[in-house]
Amino acid sequence: MPLDRIDFEILRLLQNDARRSNKELAAAVGLAPSSCLERVRRLEREGVILGAHARVDPGALGIALQAMIAVRLGEHSAPLVGGFMDALAAHPAVLAVFYISGATDFLIHVATSTVDELRALAVDAISARPEVAHVETSLVFDLRRSSLLPNYRGAAQEKTKAKTKGRGSKGARGGGGGAARGRGRG
Secondary structure (H helix, E strand, C coil): CCCCHHHHHHHHHHHHCCCCCHHHHHHHHCCCHHHHHHHHHHHHHCCCCCCCCCCCCHHHHCCCEEEEEEEEECCCCHHHHHHHHHHHHCCCCEEEEEECCCCCCEEEEEEECCHHHHHHHHHHHHHCCCCEEEEEEEEECCCCCCCCCCCHHHHHHHHHHHHHHHHHHHHHCCCCCHHHHHHHHC
């Protein structure tokens, strides 16, 4: 689905505040509210907007500890990797499962309320699995997160427009094409 400048701006604004009203969003991007709403619905229908989420203070939910657990498997196959990811992603203490390259196969972001819960998760839910060869746990002391994804498509689109605009304006100023026009006048 091709996205234009307004679509990218809608996405940027919604990533910063998904609770923004359609009226506010429309005013910010310079559209009528009905046109803006149709664009947002199209972005949802096309799977560009996947959902909206509330950021919650972990302490309010009793989360006192977060960790990154590095896991290396003993063997690799597509069904084994997929099954491992699915099983861990279903665990309530697992926030994210990353399948990565390098010496470690997976990096698992977890949140627990106590060190004992973290130990049980690492030992019982992860290390005890037959495909696991190595586990290493690192505590998260602090976390900074951005709600805004980088927009490489929009940046590329703007660069292309700037190049095209630059070429077009040279001709308008008499640079480049003036000699050819002068010959025709005789």
